[in-house]
Amino acid sequence: MKKRSRLSIKSDLGLQILALYSLFIVPIVVVALLFDNIAGKRLVQEIQSNDLALARAIAQETDSALSISLFAVEQLSTQPAVIAAAPTGMPQIFEQAYNLRPDVNLVYRLDENGTMVYHYPESPGSTVGNDFSFREYFQRALETRDPLVSLGRISPTTNQPVATAIMPIWEADQFLGVVGTNLKLQSLSDTLAAISTEYHPEEQFQIAILDAGGNVIASPNPAQILTDFATVAPGVAQALLGGEDGSQVEVSEQGEETLYSYVLVPGVGWGVVIARPSSVAFATPQNFHRGVLWMIAVFLGIGIFFWFALSLRVIRPVERLADYSRFMGGGLPMETGDVELLDRFSTRPDQIGHLIRSFKRMEVAIKARIEELGTLLETGAAVVSTLDSQVVLERILEQVERLLGVKQSIIVALDPERDVFRARASRGMSERYARSLEISPDEPTSVTMRAIRVGEPIQVRDTESDPSFAALRPRARAEGYRSMVAIPLKTTHAPASALIVYSPTPQVFNARELNLLSNFANQAAMAIENAELYARSDTRLQEQTRRLVALMQSLDLGLVLEDLDGKILYANRMVSELSGQPMEEIIGQPAQNWWQQITARVVEKTEGGKESEGKLEQLLAGTMQESCILPLQYAENLCYVRVKGFTVYDEARVELGRGQILQDITNDYELDRMKSSLVSTVSHELRTPLAAIKGYVTTLLADDVDWEVTRQQEFLSVILRETDRLTETVNNLLDMSRIEAGSLTLSQTACTLDDIILSAVEHVNRYLGRQVEIEIAPDLPLVHVDADCIEVVVRNLTENALKYSPDDQPVAVSASQVGDWVIVAVEDRGIGIPPDKAEDIFERFYRLENGLTRRKPGVGLGLAISRGFVQAHGGKIWIEPRSVGTRILFSIPIVDVEQLEKILHE
Amino acid sequence: MSKITVLVVDDEKALLDFVRHNLEGRGYKTFTATNGLEALAIFKQEVIDLVILDVMMPDMNGLETIRRIRENSTVPIVVLSALGEENDKIQALNLGADDYLTKPFGVGELLARVEAVQRRARWSSASQVQDHSQLVHGEIMVDLTMHRVLVHGQLVELTPTEFNLLVYLMENSGRLLTHEAILKSIWGPEYGREAEYLRVYIGRLRQKIENDPVNPQYLKTAHGYGYYFESL
Known part of the structure; x- marks a missing residue:
């Protein structure tokens, strides 16, 4: 499963709840922390000031006690006996003083040299006579006239820790020594112990008094007395020696935190220190702080617990469900772990379990639907993918079986040629049945026909009990079905058809199944229509293509x-x-x-x-x-x-x-070529004689040369000849154009051809001077001809024969009767005419292309004109194939007498 | 001046005799032939100064005969033809004919052409006596003394008429010359309407002296009017 790559508060319910929870918790935690901070500080200050107040009170008390001692010693110094250091007066005074003061354990007098003069009590040990001038108080006494207090020390006389109240004795400016009382430090300590006990012992107060040298001179703990306090708390000792009051926390070498509060005793430079362990001193604020932290922890813990609970019990199932719904929607398949999880969730009795179970049921339903749709789509695709309707119809029946579990089905369509419904495709039916099935469109018992008529599906729930099916019951039994439904196919271009499905048990097809079947029926209809339309258009197209191809081929x-x-x-x-x-x-x-x-x-x-x-x-x-x-x-x-x-x-x-x-375009090309060659031929034929004529005429006219008479005669005869030639050519052209225009008029007379042939040959011979053999059959019949024209024909043919045959070869002209025709033939032994040109040579302006023909003058009109003339007489002209030379013949119809008379009458 | 020798070729005996009689009557020496092959045979044997030739003849027509003669001779050739179309004339001129006479023609025309051809041949040799012995335009150098033309220093063979035409155009370089003027100057006073002669000759000259005959640099055409030699 795809994990969401980014947690977004918008998309994650767990985060949203967590945020909401934080919205409540965070202010409370902040307030608690603030309160803890402020109140804690207050409490600490209060504790410190309490301690300081106590220290001050003790300092006050100590001060007053010392003041009393100093006053007392001052009083002593005023006693004359004491001043005089008289041995007699002093014991009484000292004893009195001693007894008055329980805290004094020794009263004594040192002389001006520091030597013990007397001390009371005198026992147990005596130091009288001992020099105490080394004592710091003695040194100080030398310089002052006021009482003073010594540092704490062990008295050698009493062997007890003491501090001494000293009063220097001066008379005028003479130093007379000092009087002192040793104050028992023990008694100070006792006072302190009393104070300590006044407070709760659990607060573990430790009170100490320090002398001006920083030594402990009073402490409830006797072991501490006369120890240097700097070794315990150097910072405190230093502050006190510097003359400051205050509080501070020091950490001992053992790592214990101790709160020290310290105050100076004003007169004597002593200090009072109150110490107690921080843990004890600050117990209250610390407890409060701890309480706040606990509270925050509890809140967080509750939050986390709820979040976990929520995500495990709600969010995770919901997320799985979301994946599941995506999967159902065609997304990626779920991981097996997720599937198992979802299965576990689905067993839960709560709403989540219920929801998942609903989803699972939905999935099954959707799957089935999708499969149906897929099948329909597939069928649709099959319909459009092939024009072979048989394949499609079989596919449709196969799908019907797959989706509806129908084992037997058939598609029937009207066979328009025989006007009966026959099976187009079948499945699960016996082959004999499928092949022999024939339903007449007006068959009253047929369910299928009824369905087609009403245009709606018709069901038979049980063939055994349905009365309308009685007639077909044997067939149903034979094929093994008990119920059926016939669905008409909606076709417009193709013959009427229907889809019929059968079930072996009595069955009612529900609306969904019927709907599905209708869908298949529609697909089948489409396939049949497509195939039908294609067949029609294909035939048309093929027909059209055939025609086009035939056209292009031809x-x-x-x-x-x-x-x-x-x-x-x-x-x-x-x-x-x-x-x-x-x-x-x-x-x-x-x-x-x-x-x-x-x-x-x-x-x-x-x-x-x-x-x-x-x-x-x-x-x-x-x-x-x-x-x-x-x-x-x-x-x-x-x-x-x-x-x-x-x-x-x-x-x-x-x-x-x-x-x-x-x-x-060979023919066009040839024609073009012929046309241009025609122009040049005609030009040549017309201009050549003209040139000779003009040439000789200008020659005769030129006066720079005198020509002999014979020459002149010669020139004139050439002019004459060339003029004749020109005339002939022009006549030919005119004849030709008359033939072409159809305006040839014949002046026909009845005659035989003998004279015409002889005249023509004679004319030819006049110019060419060659012998022509003439062979005319006796008593040739009469013909009705224009003599001039026929003479031209014979002349042309004879001239050609002479022109195109060697001078020594004979040319023969013959005439005879063949049936209703007089046939004239002209024969030579010349160059001959290729058989394939036998027709062409009669075309006008046609001249055979070879060296010999080109050498001979002529326009190429002779044969064309001849043909025109012969045809104008109703005759024919043709060439007879010969191995050597040419034989050209023409025919002229014979006129019978009756016809002749008729003609003569006209 | 002694008369020249003329070879007359025509397959029409009448016409052949007409030309021969007239030339001989005026003192020319003549040879006659009735087709091209015969003409070539005579041309090889004899010293011929002028050829008068019919076009339409059997056994090697006139055009082919001209081509053969031109293979190794610049002898003046006058063509006689029944065909008067421009194309026919150009075809003959292109092959190397000097003049073209359309049938029918009178003896005066024939003699005038014969003399004009002779005159042109004389002129090209007469230009030896010109003052300036050289004409130079661009890459074209005409040596009038030696009667030769060099293009890019290469010797170019020109017929007398071609040579005269080129010299005439070069001498008048930059001036537009009408067809008539050129014809009268080069071919003779009898000429003036034979613009097709110029087309053929200018074309031939372009082939010989221009770098790109299709886009001439020197010999320019003034359409419908004449020609001029571009002075560079």
């Missing part, structure tokens, strides 16, 4: 289509003929290769042959729009092919490919 033009990669997509018959390659080989090969085969045939030495290849290259590349003409060599023939390129665009003017149209 075109006289070659058509090559290539795609953008230069591959030939289509080529028609003409293209295949031009390259001599079968169509299948052309299609698919690179266009360039195909064109190479064409350009290989280009005849470079012809007119435009060389440039044509360059032009073609440009044309194929699409850089030239004009067409180009390729002279191509095919075996013996020269072919002219015009190539024109074009680009194929789709409707959006996007280039799809290119194409070329090839047109065989």
Whole structure:
């Protein structure tokens, strides 16, 4: 499962609750901490000032006690006996003083040298006579006239710790020694002990009095007496020696914290120190502080506990549930651990458990639904993915079985040819049943027909009990079903159809199942419709394509289509003929290769042959729009092919490919060539005689040369001859144009052909001077002809025969009757006419292309005119194939007498 | 001046005799042939100063004959033809004919052309006596004394008419010359309307002296008017 990478307060319920809890707790904790801080300080100050007050009180008391001692010693110093150090007076006075003061354990007098003069009590030990001038108080006494207190020490006389109240004795300016009383420090200590006990012993007060040297001179603890206090608390000792009051905490070497409060005793430089362990002294604020911390801890603990409880019992199940819902929605599958957890949660009796159980039930329902939808989608996809309706229908039945558990199903459709419903696809039915099933559309007992008629599904819950099914019961028993439902398919373009499902047990299909079946029925309908429509459009398309292909194949033009990669997509018959390659080989090969085969045939030495290849290259590349003409060599023939390129665009003017149209223009080309050669031939035929005429005429007219008479005669005869020649040519042209225009008028007379043939031959001989054999059959029948025209025909044929045969070879003209025709033949042994040109030579201006014909003058009109004339007489003109030379014949119909008379009458 | 020798070629005996009689009558020496092959045979054997040739002939026509003659001779050639179309004339001129006479023609025209051709041939040799012996324009140097043309220092072969035309244009460089003016100056006073002659000759000159004959640098055309030599 995917963990959320970032905890966000917005998305996490646990965090939100935690935040809410903190909102309550944090102010309370803060207030408690503040209070703890402020109140704690107050308490500490109070404790310290309490201790100081106590110390002050003790200092006061000590001060007053010392004042009394000093006053007493001052009083003693005023006693004359004491001043005089008289041995007699002193014991009484001293005894009195001693007894008055319980805290004094010795009263004594030192002389001016410091020597003990007397002390009371005199026992147990006596130090009389001892020199005490070394004592610090003696030194100090030498310099003052006021009483003073010595430092604490062990008295050698009493052997007890004492401090001495000293009064120097002066008479005038003479120092007479001192009087002193030793104060028992023990008694101070006792006082302190009493004070200590006044307080609660648990507060562990320790009170000490220090002398001006920093030594302990009074303490409830006797062991401490006369010890240096600096060793216990150096800071305190130093502060006191510096003359300060105050409090401070010092840590002993053992690590114990002690609160010291200290106050100076004003008169004597002593100090009072009250010490107690910090733990005792500050017990209250510390307890309070501890209480606050406990409170915070408890709050935090409760918070954490609740949060854990909440997240474990609520948030975690909810989160799992969220994952689960995502999974149901098609997300990632859950981890097994999470699944187990969810299973555990689902056993809980509380609301969470209930919720998870609901979700699980929902999942099962959704899964089933999704499967149905998936199946329908799959079916839909199958419908659109194939046009084979059989496959789709079988698939649909398979899905019906899968989703509804239906083992038997069938799809029936109307067979329009036989007008019965037959099975289109079946599943689980016996093959015999499926094949033989035939339902007439008006069959009254058929459930299916009823369903189709009403357009709604119709169920039979139990075939055994349904009365309307009685007729079909045997069939149901044979096929083994007890209930069925027929769903009509909604088709508009295809014949009516229905989906029928069967169940082996009596059963009612519920609304959901019926709905599902309807869905399948719709899919099936779509498949049948698609297949039907496709079949129709396909047939049309195929028909259209066939026509187009036939059209393109039959075109006289070659058509090559290539795609953008230069591959030939289509080529028609003409293209295949031009390259001599079968169509299948052309299609698919690179266009360039195909064109190479064409350009290989280009005849470079012809007119435009060389440039044509360059032009073609440009044309194929699409850089030239004009067409180009390729002279191509095919075996013996020269072919002219015009190539024109074009680009194929789709409707959006996007280039799809290119194409070329090839047109065989050999005939046009030949015609063009013939036309231009005609012009030059006619020009030549007209201008050559003209040139001779003009030349000789100008020659005769020129006066710079005198020509002999014979020359002049010669020139004139040439002029005459050339004029005749010119006339003949012009006549020919005129005849031809008359024939062409159909305006030829014949002035026909009934005659035989003998005279005409003889006249023609004679005319020819006049110029050419060659013998022509004439063979005319006797008693030729009459014909009805224009004699001039026929004479021209015979003359033309004879002239041609002479022109195109060697001078020594004979030319024969013959005439005979064959059936209803008179046939005239002109025969030579000349160059002959190729059989394939036997028709062409009768075309006007046609001249055979070879060296010999070109050498002979002529326009190429003779035979054309001859044919025109013969045809105008209702005859024919033709060539008979010969191995050597030429035999041209023409026929003229014979006129019978009746017809002749009729003609004569007219 | 002694008369020149003329070779007359025509397959029409009438026309051939007409030309021959007239030339011989005026003192020219003539040879005749009735087709191209015959003409070439005579041309090889005899010293011919002028060829008069028909175009439409069997056994090697006139055009092919011109081409063969031009392979190694600059002899003046006058073409006789029944075809008067411009294309026919240009075709003949392109092959190297000097003049073109369309049939029919009178004896006067024939003689004038024969003399003009002779005159042009004489002129090109007569320019030896010019004052300045050299004409130089750009990379083209015409040595009038030696009667030769150098382009980029390379010797270029020109026919007499080509040479005369080039010299005429160069001498008038920068001036626009009409077709008529050029024809009358180079071909002779009888000429003036034969603009196609100029097209052929200028074209041939461009092929010989221009770096890029399609985009001439020197020999410029003034369309419908004439030509001029660009003075650089």
